[in-house]
Amino acid sequence: MYKVIEKTFLQEIVARIVVEAPEIARKRKAGQFVTLMIDEKGERIPLTIVDSDSEKGTITIIFQIVGKTTEHLSKLEKGDSIMHILGPLGHPTEIENFGTAVVVGGGVGIGVAYPIAAALKKAGNKVISIIGARTKDILILEDEMSKVSTQLLVATDDGSYGFCGFTSQVLQNVIDSGEKINIIYAIGPVPMMRVLANLTKPYGIKTIVSLNPIMVDATGMCGACRVSVGGKTKFGCVDGPEFDGHQVDFALLMSRLRMYCDEERQALQNYRCECDGK
Amino acid sequence: MENKEKTVKKEKKEKVPRQAMPEQQPKKRVSNFNEVPYGYTKEMALAEASRCIQCKKPTCVEGCPVDVAIPEFVKLISEGHFIEAAWKLKETNALPAVCGRVCPQEDQCEKLCILGKKGDPVAVGRLERFAADFERDSGNIMIPKVAPPTGKKIAIVGAGPAGLTIAGDLVKMGHDVTIFEALHKAGGVLIYGIPEFRLPKAIVDAEVNYLEKLGAKIVLNAAIGRLKTVDDLFAEGFHAVFLGVGAGAPVFMNIPGENLSGIYSANEYLTRSNLMKAYLFPEYDTPIAKGKNVAVIGGGNVAMDSVRTALRLGAENAYIIYRRSEVELPARKEEVHHAHEEGVQFKILHNPVEYIGDENGWVKQIKCIRMELGEPDDSGRRRPIPIKGSEFTIDVDTVVVAIGTEANPVIPRTTPGLETNKWGYIVTKSEAGETSREGVYAGGDIVTGSATVILAMGAGRQAASAIDAFVKAKN
Numbered sequence: 001m002y003k004v005i006e007k008t009f010l011q012e013i014v015a016r017i018v019v020e021a022p023e024i025a026r027k028r029k030a031g032q033f034v035t036l037m038i039d040e041k042g043e044r045i046p047l048t049i050v051d052s053d054s055e056k057g058t059i060t061i062i063f064q065i066v067g068k069t070t071e072h073l074s075k076l077e078k079g080d081s082i083m084h085i086l087g088p089l090g091h092p093t094e095i096e097n098f099g100t101a102v103v104v105g106g107g108v109g110i111g112v113a114y115p116i117a118a119a120l121k122k123a124g125n126k127v128i129s130i131i132g133a134r135t136k137d138i139l140i141l142e143d144e145m146s147k148v149s150t151q152l153l154v155a156t157d158d159g160s161y162g163f164c165g166f167t168s169q170v171l172q173n174v175i176d177s178g179e180k181i182n183i184i185y186a187i188g189p190v191p192m193m194r195v196l197a198n199l200t201k202p203y204g205i206k207t208i209v210s211l212n213p214i215m216v217d218a219t220g221m222c223g224a225c226r227v228s229v230g231g232k233t234k235f236g237c238v239d240g241p242e243f244d245g246h247q248v249d250f251a252l253l254m255s256r257l258r259m260y261c262d263e264e265r266q267a268l269q270n271y272r273c274e275c276d277g278k
Numbered sequence: 279m280e281n282k283e284k285t286v287k288k289e290k291k292e293k294v295p296r297q298a299m300p301e302q303q304p305k306k307r308v309s310n311f312n313e314v315p316y317g318y319t320k321e322m323a324l325a326e327a328s329r330c331i332q333c334k335k336p337t338c339v340e341g342c343p344v345d346v347a348i349p350e351f352v353k354l355i356s357e358g359h360f361i362e363a364a365w366k367l368k369e370t371n372a373l374p375a376v377c378g379r380v381c382p383q384e385d386q387c388e389k390l391c392i393l394g395k396k397g398d399p400v401a402v403g404r405l406e407r408f409a410a411d412f413e414r415d416s417g418n419i420m421i422p423k424v425a426p427p428t429g430k431k432i433a434i435v436g437a438g439p440a441g442l443t444i445a446g447d448l449v450k451m452g453h454d455v456t457i458f459e460a461l462h463k464a465g466g467v468l469i470y471g472i473p474e475f476r477l478p479k480a481i482v483d484a485e486v487n488y489l490e491k492l493g494a495k496i497v498l499n500a501a502i503g504r505l506k507t508v509d510d511l512f513a514e515g516f517h518a519v520f521l522g523v524g525a526g527a528p529v530f531m532n533i534p535g536e537n538l539s540g541i542y543s544a545n546e547y548l549t550r551s552n553l554m555k556a557y558l559f560p561e562y563d564t565p566i567a568k569g570k571n572v573a574v575i576g577g578g579n580v581a582m583d584s585v586r587t588a589l590r591l592g593a594e595n596a597y598i599i600y601r602r603s604e605v606e607l608p609a610r611k612e613e614v615h616h617a618h619e620e621g622v623q624f625k626i627l628h629n630p631v632e633y634i635g636d637e638n639g640w641v642k643q644i645k646c647i648r649m650e651l652g653e654p655d656d657s658g659r660r661r662p663i664p665i666k667g668s669e670f671t672i673d674v675d676t677v678v679v680a681i682g683t684e685a686n687p688v689i690p691r692t693t694p695g696l697e698t699n700k701w702g703y704i705v706t707k708s709e710a711g712e713t714s715r716e717g718v719y720a721g722g723d724i725v726t727g728s729a730t731v732i733l734a735m736g737a738g739r740q741a742a743s744a745i746d747a748f749v750k751a752k753n
Contacts, residue, residue, distance in 0.1 A: 023505055037462055043554070043563035044462075068563060084462040086499045216554065216564075217470075219460050219501055220686045221526040222546035226537050233530065233537060238688065252537055255639030259539045263565035270560050 001081040002036075005058055007074075010140040013065045014108050015074045016050075022057030024049070024087045030119040031093030031210065031242055034059070035218040037084040038072055045069050046215045046237070048112040049088060059087075062111030062140070068267040075275075089218050090241045093208075097124040098182040102174065103149070104130045104167050104196060106188025110141045112210055113187045118148040120185075126150045128179070130170045132188075136161035168195045181205050186245060190254050197245030207245035211236050213256060228252050296398035297326040304619040308589045311474040311557055314616060318408040320360070327356035330400045333392055338402060341386040343736025344371050344443070348387055348402055355405055364413035365420050367406060372446035372489065373439065373735065375414060375481045376468055378407025381732045382610050414484050421491050425452030430749040433458060433516040435502045435689070438466020439731045440522030440722030442486065443738035444745070445494040451746050455493070456516075458500040463553060466524055467731065470553040471545070473583050475590065479552070503688035508696070508718060517749045518717045520741055521704060522734065525723035526686040530679055531575070535633030540567055540641040544580045544680035551587050566591065569676025573597040573644055575630055576680035577606070582613040584678040585622050596622050597672065601629040601649050601662040627651075629662065631669065633677065643671040683728050693718070703727055710744030711737060719745055 006018040024034060033048045051060040065071045076082070093116050101120045105113030110131045121127045129149035133139040134157045146152045154162030155170045163170050167188070175181065184207045186196040193209045200207045213225035213236040225236035230247035234240065299322075301307075301315040318326065330352040338348045347366055354363035367374040383389075383403035391399030413419060430453045434441045437459035448455045463469050465482040490496060502508065502523075511519050528543030530536050542550075547566070550556040554564035572588035574581050577600035588596045598617065600607060604626050607614055618624070625646070632645040648668035651660035685702035697705040697714035704713055704720040711719040721737030723729055 027505060041555070041562045084499050086460065086462070086501060088504055089501065216546060216549055217461060219504075219526070220688060221470075221528070222549050223528045223530070223543040224546045228537060233532070238686075252639070256537070256539055258638070259567075259640075260565045263559065267560055267563055267565075 028088035029092035030115040032088035034087030064108035109188030132167035194250040209245040337390040363409040375410035436522040437464035440734035440738040447742035460501040521720040581680035711741035
């Protein structure tokens with residue numbers, strides 16, 4: 001059992017949870033994730049480790065409520081526990097001093113971008129971070145990102161805060177300004193990552209994306225997380241989660257992510273009915 | 279049956295026929311996940327056990343990878359000492375209720391039974407199952423004596439058949455044993471792979487429970503290679519490490535369309551259904567595609583498990599697509615027989631060449647090619663050769679690829695100096711499982727490639743003695 005130490009909502013549908021998992025906290029590196037299973041009948045879902053405290057023995061996870069498991073997770077309070085957490089999984093982000101690194105985070109993906117930006121900054125990079133959300137109220141981690149970035153740029157789709165438009169437009173501006181970019185990390189909704197990868201390809205700027213395919217065991221056993229990279233099948237869990245964005249078949253990723261749409265809707269509905277009944 | 283049993287004693291032993299095992303009728307069982315065979319009644323077990331002629335040099339034992347004292351336990355059953363029979367089994371086999379169900383006895387003990395030369399061999403497997411079930415149902419579970427503590431700590435990586443067996447052996451020798459399991463439940467393939475209708479999970483839980491009572495510690499959610507490395511285990515004070523991590527990575531054919539939605543590896547399909555209980559969705563949260571037209575690629579036991587799972591999930595058409603002929607099917611005869619009975623359609627001498635998807639990226643057809651058999655290949659089986667121009671399509675909405683598994687690279691990658699072969703399997707110096715790293719032993723599928731539960735158990739057994747000698751010599 002893994003005890004919940006803290007739970008806060010960053011906005012209406014995005015929550016941060018701090019959980020006791022001392023061994024994972026000691027071992028994890030930027031870019032790695034866990035799979036968790038809340039209770040015996042639960043589903044195993046992968047979530048990126050956003051932060052950890054090896055002294056307190058805790059890990060921090062940020063997630064958006066998208067289905068039953070994440071909604072249930074958002075209802076856990078301090079003192080509750082999560083039955084199973086497996087990790088740290090996946091390859092850590094390859095961190096070195098590249099020179100100038102741009103880290104783009106969209107929506108809840110900012111949570112995943114944060115530890116990468118922090119590690120890049122620590123390694124001596126000039127870190128330009130671009131974070132975006134649909135609207136100001138749902139933008140997360142602005143202060144945290146600001147602390148680990150040399151420069152922070154913010155965009156909202158509706159213009160309620162920062163640049164009016166998409167993160168890709170902000171990135172285009174950065175490129176146009178003549179900034180020499182050595183590497184780009186793009187983490188967020190699949191369409192955003194696809195747009196960013198398409199944008200940087202002609203410039204030949206190495207662009208790393210962090211993929212979020214459906215997983216079951218997340219140890220390389222099942223192949224649920226198959227992604228196509230450079231025409232080759234890779235497993236998101238053990239070969240990833242980070243891949244060369246210019247090689248990823250995003251259309252395939254999107255269609256595989258939709259595999260259980262109906263079941264996910266049904267599970268969430270049932271859960272809400274149960275919760276209302278109580 | 280009762281009358282038969284009463285007459286047994288008067289007649290010559292050979293006259294008692296091999297006792298059939300009652301089972302759920304095919305029509306009924308395809309709509310549930312309950313175990314197919316019911317198991318012997320006491321009467322049947324007595325009759326069957328009475329058939330054993332108690333050879334002085336029992337050849338059956340030679341066929342058993344863990345050297346079960348077969349004539350002895352069968353004799354105990356024939357005398358009505360059912361619990362004692364179970365205890366006898368457990369002297370050499372930590373998982374008798376499992377082995378009684380999933381061992382290929384027809385290729386092992388029963389194949390070598392002297393009675394089999396003229397007629398039917400003694401049903402060793404069914405008797406093993408009977409005795410183990412009898413003990414478990416009685417609640418009178420014997421916990422054997424363990425040797426005094428040696429003070430040696432041994433780490434077992436993987437709680438599958440090899441790991442559970444070696445853990446039982448090493449605990450009995452007095453060692454301090456900890457099993458590290460990556461999944462959230464112990465049992466390995468017994469839990470995630472073999473379906474409920476062939477091996478009820480309550481039985482696996484009971485066997486794991488028994489090991490814990492014996493003194494083995496099990497740490498779940500511990501992915502060795504990620505959470506800690508083999509070297510970390512030594513640094514923590516373990517004196518030896520056994521790697522029984524299985525051949526966990528699924529193999530695909532790498533043909534066009536194989537990543538379409540609705541196409542699973544058998545590992546995923548079975549893990550969803552067995553470990554995650556997706557067949558009970560939405561009571562359990564994990565979903566699984568409940569296809570109407572399901573094709574399973576492959577002809578082994580895993581393929582049979584998958585196709586029979588598909589039927590139970592509601593498939594109207596469930597196909598086995600296999601590239602050789604029925605004779606070459608690698609699955610146990612019993613499994614093929616059960617699949618036939620349940621209405622599985624065998625498309626033998628067929629091979630998929632491409633998957634075709636609908637507008638949503640979901641598989642809708644398999645393009646297959648017909649095959650014919652040529653000269654024998656390296657495996658001694660006749661090589662399947664595609665017949666040019668014979669392609670055709672089968673409408674499907676779910677596909678399960680069950681053509682085998684390969685080594686998971688996580689442990690070798692994170693264990694410097696651990697030698698692997700070109701397929702990624704761990705190289706061992708002898709049957710005792712010594713690897714290129716001192717104090718590190720390995721056994722089961724991670725050494726041999728995909729094999730059976732009992733062979734992995736045999737590997738665990740052999741490594742146990744070697745590890746015992748190794749840690750004791752370290753004094």
